[in-house]
Amino acid sequence: MKSTYFKANFNIARKSKKNILLMGALIVFMVFFVLLVGNQNLGDNYRQWQSYYDSLEINISYFNGNLLRKQKYKQTYDNLNAQEGCIASLQNGEVLESPQTYLESSLNLFQTMLDGYQNNYLGASTLNVPPKYQLHQRLVTYKYLYRHHIPPAMSSKVSVTYLIYIVNFIAVLIFFYILLIANDVWMVKLDHETVLRNIPYRVEDEVKGKTMINLVLTLIPLIIGLIGAYLFAGLLNGFRSLNYPNVFYFNKIRAIPIWLDCLIFLFYTAVLVVFVTSLTLLLNQLTKNVYLSTFIGIALYVLSYLPSKLLKAIIWLPSVYLNVNDVLNGTVASKTGFAGLNFATAAVILLIWSLVCVVWFRYLVNKKGAAR
Structure with a gap:
């Protein structure tokens, strides 16, 4: 991948008002939502x-x-x-x-x-x-x-229980954040054609570069938000050990320390970024429209809320695995009745679909180039 081409794309992405607003909103929400949790006694x-x-x-x-x-x-x-x-x-x-x-x-x-x-x-x-x-x-x-003789926290206001609360909450919505970050991932090149015209690139450069950029724009704000949420809630309401448990599913429901849960959440989110970036590259190429690409992405997510009987029929589709919280806490496995549908299985399925999207995207771009 040409570093010049990557830098040009990264500069466009980081200066985007949309991306700046989304990253800022994510961090502010994660850190300061504890004030609402405290006022409304959520999780009391x-x-x-x-x-x-x-x-x-x-x-x-x-x-x-x-x-x-x-x-x-x-x-x-x-x-x-x-x-x-x-x-x-x-x-x-x-x-x-x-x-x-x-x-x-x-x-x-x-x-x-x-x-x-x-x-x-x-x-x-x-x-x-x-x-x-x-x-x-x-x-x-x-x-x-x-x-482990850990005293239970009776509300979601203290540092570690608020961290659990916000991780579970953000895990439900993180797909939409990634989708909004990535929805114009290919359209940006068309909008800034004069900037990138004289810089040689390959389709592989485009896919790798856009994926890396979206990983940065997603994971960095998430990490800042998680650390900020823990510290701010702790300063307001007291600190608790990061060994406090959260629910996690692998081959059965279990509890793991929240620090480990955060690492798994970030890993799965990174896989989700790879998939959404691949998907939006393909959708941008097919539709030539940011809003239509976004709508199709939302429609895929909505499918994850189908009744259990219908959900069983589409376990091979990526839609089932777009709600990160449902994947990590075992809701997907419970609703479908397939015990093997854990975060590792879900990650593999998303990566396979990412490859399908990239191959299709590459075919369309090369076909268009050959037609010229």
Whole structure:
């Protein structure tokens, strides 16, 4: 790849008002969103458990003498009462300021909530019970905390829990950031044809150069945002160890330290940059229109929210793997029923599609050049 050609493209990209605005907005959002989290009490465990406890009491009141004569309804009734007992023990752990007691009670509660699914909570029609896969995620997280004697954080405001919160949040939306950064990746050459006209290049130069530029424009702001988020939340609300766990899926749901989760998130994001850059190069060449390229990219992402039955039919398409959070926490594997759909499998599939896009793009460009 010619360094002169790369520098010319990089200078255009870094001076782009759109790119400057996007990078600045990403960093500012990641760092200062903690203020909203604090004001709105997002991720406040106290309020969440109180809300669930109220839901329990309402649903327990539904069971009358006639229903309790039926074994399956009695099973649900006993389960709901057992959950109430777990929450009472959990609250005692809070009052006594005993982290291990709180964690042990939480583990019992999550397991009891999972047991309630054996008869699908028959009779508790309005109970706000989380889905099974979410309960499994909480179970492995609290087991990790209990095993490593790490006190649980009761909100998302402290340094490490806010870092977990923002990583999970950004992982859902990072595709759109990359798409907006890359949506004019080939159109820029046409817009600045006079600047690049006399600089020799190959299609390979274009692909490698654009990919490297987009990696810089994505990963550098992300790293700055992650570090800034941890430090700013810590200065405001206190620091916690980076060994605090987040949910992660490989061949099963597990919990890993957030520092390792951040590294995996950055790695997968880099793979996503490679794919989106390859895709937008192809779409720009096909459509000659930035907005249409962006719309097609968004449409691909929307497919990831198809119902489970339809999602199973398109697991070979890249759409399934564009929501980074769903890939990393095992939601994709859970929805499709394929245990092997982890971040490594998803990365391989995206790289294969990247190669397909690049080969197609190269063919179209060479065909156009030959026609001239």
